[in-house]
Amino acid sequence: MKVLIWPILTLLLYTLQTSWFLFFNTNQAPDFLLVLVLLVALETGTAGGAFAGFVVGLLQDVVTFTFFGYHLVTRLVIGIVVGMLRGNIFKDSLPTFLVLVALTSALLKGSSVAFLMLYQKEIFNLWPILYSTLKYIGWNILIAVPMWIATKVVVEVLRRREHRYYEF
Amino acid sequence: MKSRRMGVFALLVILIVCGALLKDGSAKFPVLNGLVFNIMRPFKFVTNSVAGGVNSTTNFFSSKSDLQEENAALKKENETLRKDNTDLISAKAENARLTQLLNFKNAHPGLKLLAAKVVSRDLGDFKDTILIDKGSEDGLKLNMSVITGSGLVGIVDGVYGHLAKVMLISSPKTRIGGMNLRGDSRVAGIVNGIAGSDLSLEMRNMARNADLLPGDTIVTSGYSGYHPSGLIIGNIEEVQMNPGGLTKVATIAPAVNFSHLEEVMVVTNYEGFAKTLEEEEKKQAAGETAKGGKTK
Numbered sequence: 001m002k003v004l005i006w007p008i009l010t011l012l013l014y015t016l017q018t019s020w021f022l023f024f025n026t027n028q029a030p031d032f033l034l035v036l037v038l039l040v041a042l043e044t045g046t047a048g049g050a051f052a053g054f055v056v057g058l059l060q061d062v063v064t065f066t067f068f069g070y071h072l073v074t075r076l077v078i079g080i081v082v083g084m085l086r087g088n089i090f091k092d093s094l095p096t097f098l099v100l101v102a103l104t105s106a107l108l109k110g111s112s113v114a115f116l117m118l119y120q121k122e123i124f125n126l127w128p129i130l131y132s133t134l135k136y137i138g139w140n141i142l143i144a145v146p147m148w149i150a151t152k153v154v155v156e157v158l159r160r161r162e163h164r165y166y167e168f
Numbered sequence: 169m170k171s172r173r174m175g176v177f178a179l180l181v182i183l184i185v186c187g188a189l190l191k192d193g194s195a196k197f198p199v200l201n202g203l204v205f206n207i208m209r210p211f212k213f214v215t216n217s218v219a220g221g222v223n224s225t226t227n228f229f230s231s232k233s234d235l236q237e238e239n240a241a242l243k244k245e246n247e248t249l250r251k252d253n254t255d256l257i258s259a260k261a262e263n264a265r266l267t268q269l270l271n272f273k274n275a276h277p278g279l280k281l282l283a284a285k286v287v288s289r290d291l292g293d294f295k296d297t298i299l300i301d302k303g304s305e306d307g308l309k310l311n312m313s314v315i316t317g318s319g320l321v322g323i324v325d326g327v328y329g330h331l332a333k334v335m336l337i338s339s340p341k342t343r344i345g346g347m348n349l350r351g352d353s354r355v356a357g358i359v360n361g362i363a364g365s366d367l368s369l370e371m372r373n374m375a376r377n378a379d380l381l382p383g384d385t386i387v388t389s390g391y392s393g394y395h396p397s398g399l400i401i402g403n404i405e406e407v408q409m410n411p412g413g414l415t416k417v418a419t420i421a422p423a424v425n426f427s428h429l430e431e432v433m434v435v436t437n438y439e440g441f442a443k444t445l446e447e448e449e450k451k452q453a454a455g456e457t458a459k460g461g462k463t464k
Contacts, residue, residue, distance in 0.1 A: 018288035018299075029290045064292035065326065065333070066341055071292055112293040120340055122411075124362065 010036065010056065028132060030139035032147070033060070034108065035101060037079050039151045042091045042100075046083035053079025067115070074111060078104055094148055101144040102137050109133040265431055268317025272433070279396060280437035281315075282306060286429045287331070296339030296361065298322075300432060303330045311394045313435040319400030319423030320344070320388060321432050332434075337401065338367040338426060345391035346371050346401055346420075353379040356389045359401055359420065369402060369420040378416045380407045386420055393440035 013032035033056045041049025057075030061068050082100070090096045113129055273281050284306075288299035302308055304327045312324040314334045322342065326333035335342055338361040346359035355378040357371040371386060384404045390397030402420040410417045 015288075018291055060292045063333075064294070064297050066292065066294055066296055066335070066339060070294075074293075108293065116294070116340055120362075 007055075010059065014059065028135045028139060030143040031105065031108075031136070032143060034075070034078070034104065035140060035144050035147050037075055038082055038097070038100060038104060038144075039147060041079045041082035042086055042097070043151065043155060044083070045086055046080055049079030049083030049086075050076060051079070053077070067119075070112075070115060074108060078108070092152075094145070097148050098141050098144055101140050105137045105140045106133060109136055262430075265317070269431065269433055270317075272315070272317040276396075276398075279435050281433040282308070282436050283431060283433050284314075284332075285431055289426075289429065294339065295367075296336050296341070297325065298334050298336065298429060300332050300334055300434075301330065302434065303328045303332045305329050307436050308332050308434055309436075313388075313395045313399065313438065314432050315399055315435065316424055316429070316432055318425070319402065320395070321424050321426075321429065323394065324434065334432070336426060337361060337369060337424075338422060343392070344395065344401065345389035346386045347389035347391075347397070348380060348404075349385040349387050349400075350379075350381075353381075353384065355380055356391060357418070359386065362419075367422060367426050368405065369422055371404075371418040371420055372410070372415065374416040374418070376409065376414060376416055380404060380416060380418050382406060386418075390440065393443070393445065394438075395440070396435060396438045 010033065013036055017029050017032045037049065037052045037056050040052035044052075053075035054072065057072035060071035060075075064071070082104070089100070109129075110133075113124065113126075117124060269281075269283065273279075282302060284300040284302040286298050287301050289295070289297075291297050291299070298321075300314070308324055308327050310324055310327060314321040314324060320337055322334045322336040322339070323344075324332050325335035337344060337359065340361050342360055344359045346357055348355045355374055357374040357378075359369055359371045362368050362370050371380075374380065382404050386401045386404060388395045388397055388399040388401060400423045402422040402424075404418045405421050406419040408417055408419075409415070
């Protein structure tokens with residue numbers, strides 16, 4: 001049962017990301033899966049982050065298939081790097097997490113633009129891209145707060161349960 | 169003697185009063201009435217005030233519960249009205265979209281169109297694919313054109329049972345034959361997405377002296393063999409020479425608003441020459457294989 005929680009959660013968040021925001025007049029939706037990868041990487045470290053990044057990236061690549069491998073590589077790198085940095089940042093501080101979300105979102109958006117520039121061999125007008133990047137960062141920060149709180153609650157519940165188990 | 173006089177006087181007064189009362193009521197004694205009323209006035213005031221207070225308090229409590237009930241009923245009614253209003257606005261918008269689709273269908277009687285709902289979008293970082301709720305079970309095949317009343321949306325890029333993936337024309341990987349609709353121009357080129365955040369398109373491979381002007385409408389040329397001709401792609405925003413200076417490049421604003429996509433239609437009956445070419449190629453390849461086998 002515990003094994004099924006992660007795939008179900010991932011699919012739920014992906015559905016939320018891709019379907020729920022259809023109802024809004026926006027071409028920008030929050031990246032729930034990116035925030036999930038960051039949270040998993042911060043909680044579990046390099047191996048967990050890498051695994052979460054790999055699964056999430058693979059899912060997005062399989063569904064879109066436009067540039068197969070792009071999502072996989074970027075999410076995997078994010079999972080590994082954030083997992084490695086875990087010991088060097090205040091991972092239990094919400095502001096730190098929000099800064100991390102903003103930074104990762106900006107880097108991810110920058111990497112996708114750079115990738116497309118290389119693919120099309122031309123330089124894009126960066127002003128509209130900057131605007132959409134800011135929107136992307138804003139959305140991600142917005143959803144990062146409840147997701148961070150929810151993760152902390154779940155982690156705390158699990159920790160207490162473990163303590164109780166060892167007490168008996 | 170004195171008491172007898174007093175008795176007579178009292179009787180007289182009583183008789184006068186009774187007679188007056190019997191005859192015409194209190195109107196005949198204005199001074200007396202005034203006096204009585206003035207004496208009674210403070211009492212009356214107090215009594216009235218107290219009674220009024222009690223009455224208003226009772227009214228307050230009784231009307232409070234009435235008001236609460238009324239308020240609850242009004243709130244409920246307001247909620248219902250608000251919901252009705254939202255439904256109405258939604259239905260109006262849906263009606264407008266469906267009318268547009270119907271108009272398109274009526275304007276293109278030769279095309280067999282299958283309506284589908286958009287179930288997912290923003291699937292990846294490039295925002296160039298959407299999922300629709302019709303698939304191979306509904307007769308969808310690869311490379312079919314997906315449109316709305318406004319124009320071309322994209323092409324079917326993946327088909328599953330009751331789901332299909334549509335690659336939007338704004339994707340940098342899409343290539344569609346486009347043509348200037350203006351009668352004295354008819355310049356043809358290849359349209360693809362720019363992949364910028366503003367979801368604009370560009371038309372390439374046109375001669376340096378090609379007749380293109382901002383505002384011209386670009387439609388599908390049908391030269392790709394996959395799409396019927398005449399589907400609106402968008403309007404030209406800007407025309408410039410490519411960096412080498414040999415060909416022209418036009419930036420196109422798509423006719424379709426990709427952030428508003430809710431219903432689309434798939435052209436299911438168009439069979440361009442692309443299919444025939446593919447079959448010919450297959451036949452040729454099969455023939456060459458057989459030939460090679462015989463030689464051996």
